[in-house]
Amino acid sequence: MIDPDYPNIVLAFVYRDFKIQIARDQWRGQDIYTAWVDYKLGSAVAVPCAITTKLAIRKAKRWVDKRMQNID
Structure with a gap:
């Protein structure tokens, strides 16, 4: 079985009813960050x-704000 790569969440918070999680990883020896967003859908x-x-x-x-503008 392949060993899955789980995100290394370093920060999580709620913004406008969206849960945002910031994950850290490395690419070419430098830390990089990814933002995951969880919402109702x-x-x-x-x-x-x-x-x-x-x-x-x-x-x-900004990603959340754009989605919220499309809903209004």
């Missing part, structure tokens, strides 16, 4: 790659 990778947690958070919040 499922989950999505809102930010596939960011170089800092701050940037991943900012982009994830």
